[in-house]
Amino acid sequence: MTGRLDLSRPLMVAVVALLAVMIVLPMGWLVVYAFSDKAGHPTLANFVTLFTDPAFVDPLVTTLIIAFSTSAICCAIAAPLGWLVARTDMPLARTFRVLVMASLVTPPFVGAIAWEMLAAPNSGLLNQVWRMLTGMPPDESLFDIYTLTGLIFVIACYTFPYVFILVANALDRMPGELEDASSMLGAGTWATARRITIPLALPTLAAGALIAFLQALNIFGSPAILAIPAGFNTLTTKIWSLFAFPPKPELAAASALPLLVLTVALLRAQSMVLGKRGYAVLGGKYGAPRVVRLGGLRLPAAVLAMFILSLPLFLPYAALLNTAFSPVSSQFVTPDTFTLRNVIFTFRELSSTLPAMQNTFVLATLSATVGAVLALLIAYVVARQAIRGWRVLDFLATAPLAIPGIVLGVGLFLAYTRPPLTLYGTLWILLIAFVTIELPAAYQQIRSAFHSVHPELEEAGRMLGATRLRTLWDITGPLLRASAVATWCFVFVGVIRELSAAVILFTSETKVVAVLIFDLKESGDVGAIAVLSLTIVVITTIVIAGANRLRVGRDSVRLRTVS
Amino acid sequence: MRRRSLLKTAALLPAFAPLGARVVSAMPAAEAMTPALIEAARKEGKVSYYTAMDLSVAEPMAKAFEAKFPGIKVAVERSGAERVFSRVAQEMASKIYRADVVNSSDAAHFIAWKREGWLAPYLPDDVAKDVPSEMVDPDGLFYNQRTHLSTIAYNTKLVAPADAPKGFMDLLDPKYVGKMVKGHPGYSGTIMTATQQLSRELGWSYFEKLAKQKVLQVQSATEPPKRIEAGERAIAVDGSDYLFWLAKERGSPIEVVLAVEGTPQISNPMGVFKTAPNPNAARLMVSWIMSAEGQQFIVDLSGQYPANKRVKQKVGRPALSSIKTLREEASVVADKADQIKAQYSKYFKV
Numbered sequence: 001m002t003g004r005l006d007l008s009r010p011l012m013v014a015v016v017a018l019l020a021v022m023i024v025l026p027m028g029w030l031v032v033y034a035f036s037d038k039a040g041h042p043t044l045a046n047f048v049t050l051f052t053d054p055a056f057v058d059p060l061v062t063t064l065i066i067a068f069s070t071s072a073i074c075c076a077i078a079a080p081l082g083w084l085v086a087r088t089d090m091p092l093a094r095t096f097r098v099l100v101m102a103s104l105v106t107p108p109f110v111g112a113i114a115w116e117m118l119a120a121p122n123s124g125l126l127n128q129v130w131r132m133l134t135g136m137p138p139d140e141s142l143f144d145i146y147t148l149t150g151l152i153f154v155i156a157c158y159t160f161p162y163v164f165i166l167v168a169n170a171l172d173r174m175p176g177e178l179e180d181a182s183s184m185l186g187a188g189t190w191a192t193a194r195r196i197t198i199p200l201a202l203p204t205l206a207a208g209a210l211i212a213f214l215q216a217l218n219i220f221g222s223p224a225i226l227a228i229p230a231g232f233n234t235l236t237t238k239i240w241s242l243f244a245f246p247p248k249p250e251l252a253a254a255s256a257l258p259l260l261v262l263t264v265a266l267l268r269a270q271s272m273v274l275g276k277r278g279y280a281v282l283g284g285k286y287g288a289p290r291v292v293r294l295g296g297l298r299l300p301a302a303v304l305a306m307f308i309l310s311l312p313l314f315l316p317y318a319a320l321l322n323t324a325f326s327p328v329s330s331q332f333v334t335p336d337t338f339t340l341r342n343v344i345f346t347f348r349e350l351s352s353t354l355p356a357m358q359n360t361f362v363l364a365t366l367s368a369t370v371g372a373v374l375a376l377l378i379a380y381v382v383a384r385q386a387i388r389g390w391r392v393l394d395f396l397a398t399a400p401l402a403i404p405g406i407v408l409g410v411g412l413f414l415a416y417t418r419p420p421l422t423l424y425g426t427l428w429i430l431l432i433a434f435v436t437i438e439l440p441a442a443y444q445q446i447r448s449a450f451h452s453v454h455p456e457l458e459e460a461g462r463m464l465g466a467t468r469l470r471t472l473w474d475i476t477g478p479l480l481r482a483s484a485v486a487t488w489c490f491v492f493v494g495v496i497r498e499l500s501a502a503v504i505l506f507t508s509e510t511k512v513v514a515v516l517i518f519d520l521k522e523s524g525d526v527g528a529i530a531v532l533s534l535t536i537v538v539i540t541t542i543v544i545a546g547a548n549r550l551r552v553g554r555d556s557v558r559l560r561t562v563s
Numbered sequence: 564m565r566r567r568s569l570l571k572t573a574a575l576l577p578a579f580a581p582l583g584a585r586v587v588s589a590m591p592a593a594e595a596m597t598p599a600l601i602e603a604a605r606k607e608g609k610v611s612y613y614t615a616m617d618l619s620v621a622e623p624m625a626k627a628f629e630a631k632f633p634g635i636k637v638a639v640e641r642s643g644a645e646r647v648f649s650r651v652a653q654e655m656a657s658k659i660y661r662a663d664v665v666n667s668s669d670a671a672h673f674i675a676w677k678r679e680g681w682l683a684p685y686l687p688d689d690v691a692k693d694v695p696s697e698m699v700d701p702d703g704l705f706y707n708q709r710t711h712l713s714t715i716a717y718n719t720k721l722v723a724p725a726d727a728p729k730g731f732m733d734l735l736d737p738k739y740v741g742k743m744v745k746g747h748p749g750y751s752g753t754i755m756t757a758t759q760q761l762s763r764e765l766g767w768s769y770f771e772k773l774a775k776q777k778v779l780q781v782q783s784a785t786e787p788p789k790r791i792e793a794g795e796r797a798i799a800v801d802g803s804d805y806l807f808w809l810a811k812e813r814g815s816p817i818e819v820v821l822a823v824e825g826t827p828q829i830s831n832p833m834g835v836f837k838t839a840p841n842p843n844a845a846r847l848m849v850s851w852i853m854s855a856e857g858q859q860f861i862v863d864l865s866g867q868y869p870a871n872k873r874v875k876q877k878v879g880r881p882a883l884s885s886i887k888t889l890r891e892e893a894s895v896v897a898d899k900a901d902q903i904k905a906q907y908s909k910y911f912k913v
Contacts, residue, residue, distance in 0.1 A: 055908070123795035138721065139741070146779065228747075228913045229779050237913075244749055245649040246901065328815075330793035349622040351639045417657045425659040507654055508611060508640040508661050519642055522750060524786030525618060 026411025109221025644752025669752030
């Protein structure tokens with residue numbers, strides 16, 4: 001047994017090499033560019049421009065406002081909702097979870113376009129309804145989506161699910177015994193929540209706040225759709241505009257570096273906070289979570305939850321459906337105006353539809369598989385500190401969070417339009433981009449699952465003579481299978497949602513649906529956008545539902561193994 | 564150029580004027596759509612068409628071509644002309660040769676592409692016979708495919724005709740604050756061309772004042788027509804005229820305004836790339852689009868102004884000759900596009 005070859009070391013070396021190709025090389029080029037002038041001579045001029053020219057300072061400030069506001073809003077909404085769903089007898093809690101996942105399937109730029117249909121000041125459906133109900137004059141509006149507030153609202157709509165899922169999952173995993181103990185010692189429901197549940201959930205909430213912050217910092221699609229009509233830029237839209245002809249990659253690279261520094265600082269702060277708290281809550285035992293009885297508050301709680309869901313889900317999809325079958329997006333569909341024109345146009349006339357669909361789903365499947373495996377390996381190495389230099393791996397797997405997709409796109413573009421790896425123009429470069437972008441979220445998700453699996457289980461396996469890889473396969477793997485499937489879905493959906501790197505890296509033959517939708521948006525073809533969006537959401541939902549059946553099936557295996 | 568600006572028709576399309584010291588032009592021999600060309604094109608089986616034309620016209624035109632020549636699939640790569648220009652530059656720099664036929668609403672792009680040596684000489688016989696020579700590059704590298712205008716327009720439900728603007732200066736009236744939508748010269752070739760013409764005629768101070776009117780900024784010249792039709796804004800500062808007309812013709816409450824100061828005119832040159840992966844299909848497509856049949860298709864579908872003399876413009880649209888249009892200066896746009904974009908962004912913030 002002990003003589004058997006342990007493959008884990010060469011595998012880890014391969015992982016490190018792959019990460020270098022994905023991250024170090026493109027980022028290296030970015031840094032070189034940030035400190036270069038047009039002719040390639042070293043300079044600091046790009047940073048002088050960045051911090052003095054209002055054309056850059058304003059977007060920087062705007063972006064920070066958006067990131068802070070989004071993070072705060074997401075936590076304020078996701079934490080109570082997560083608790084309601086995971087820990088109370090609120091009706092429809094299961095449905096709510098499924099629907100939050102569904103809202104996550106919505107690409108944020110599609111959400112932004114749908115909210116344009118709903119809340120554009122004049123033609124927005126909600127404003128029209130309000131005008132009909134109250135007789136508000138034509139030039140006034142209840143909602144104006146083309147504002148900073150509107151943009152923050154839309155970004156928060158499609159960021160809070162991340163925080164919600166993290167919080168709800170953490171509350172699920174938290175053993176009931178601690179809370180039972182608290183109750184037995186005489187603490188009331190609320191005191192237990194305050195003393196036990198909240199402190200245990202806090203690290204997760206902090207992680208959620210961070211993810212929301214970074215998502216909002218790096219998001220490109222929603223600002224590109226809402227900020228430009230409103231007449232302002234965020235850092236990402238500004239960076240993007242620097243790639244219009246003639247491209248200014250030096251300035252773009254310089255604009256990205258402060259984001260990188262800020263993110264590294266935040267991630268370090270987070271790991272310091274988490275480092276102080278040991279919270280491996282799953283040893284060999286598994287306790288059922290407690291349920292808090294809401295009593296008379298059950299119904300109001302469910303209504304509140306459904307209202308919040310209407311913002312990222314019900315209302316936008318109603319608007320998309322309306323537009324898909326309406327001759328003009330601002331008109332309500334009636335039996336008289338119902339038309340299949342947009343559907344026919346999208347599938348019969350628009351020549352990019354089918355190639356883009358194919359590219360998208362091929363890339364999503366590949367990225368999800370590669371991403372989940374990679375995240376699992378890295379999370380394992382880091383959680384068990386299996387090799388020297390695991391800190392480097394941890395950093396590399398988290399670093400892409402700090403890189404706006406659009407900047408990663410440029411880095412990859414700079415790195416792979418030249419020999420020896422000329423990948424631009426192929427799907428490979430998009431695969432690298434998508435895996436890199438999704439890796440941090442995938443990794444964080446699996447890592448937090450690892451935190452909950454106590455190493456003593458693996459140590460037992462190792463003591464009995466199994467190799468590290470074998471232990472990973474036989475013991476840790478099954479325990480994490482649900483997380484791995486969830487991560488696969490996460491990445492799959494992430495790729496469908498991804499626009500910012502794709503918008504730089506696509507060529508006409510490697511166009512994905514997100515880019516096609518963006519192209520259509522720029523020419524105002526909202527009918528086709530609605531049809532395309534609904535189609536990819538339906539296909540994605542089917543894929544996720546399939547994967548989740550797998551997950552449920554394996555879950556029962558897991559429970560049997562453990563108990 | 565100075566000499567030409569005296570002649571109105573010739574001056575409309577300066578992109579086609581000889582450049583710099585070039586004296587001798589090398590017009591290639593005209594070629595017909597021979598069965599051999601069709602057969603060779605069919606063997607290639609596909610063609611990619613990079614264009615800024617609205618999809619509602621470009622895709623049906625592609626389908627009509629596919630129907631006429633079964634076995635050849637057209638991939639329409641549509642974006643704003645300035646975006647198409649960036650994409651082409653990016654692909655060419657990376658030696659990705661995908662573009663077969665290129666077509667832009669910013670005639671300056673053909674000056675740049677000609678300078679780069681990216682265009683292949685090819686002269687369809689219909690172009691030699693029926694397209695006015697001032698619309699044809701002297702080296703046979705490109706020719707105007709069609710002409711359109713960038714007009715003001717408004718939604719008659721939101722603005723009474725009596726209150727409607729008569730021209731560009733009227734748009735500075737405080738009563739139009741927050742009521743306008745316009746396209747972006749960093750995206751759209753139509754808007755880029757129009758911006759150069761209007762800044763020349765009215766001065767940049769015009770745009771500085773216009774930017775203070777709380778204008779909804781969209782990208783494509785094809786979007787303002789859709790926005791005023793949806794009632795999101797009452798007035799379009801600019802936009803492709805044929806889309807305003809099409810909306811009006813299908814019963815939407817849209818009225819086109821031909822500005823008293825003059826209306827920006829936009830030519831849409833087309834050519835074949837030297838690096839075209841499907842050179843025969845590319846030539847066939849260009850030949851067909853420039854033929855009376857292809858031109859008639861564009862006119863029937865959209866009412867844009869044809870380049871081919873044998874095709875009459877659409878009935879019900881104002882005659883191009885009756886419209887006071889502004890002079891096109893593609894060579895100025897070619898030199899000053901970056902300045903124009905920067906100046907525009909300074910006022911409009913995006």
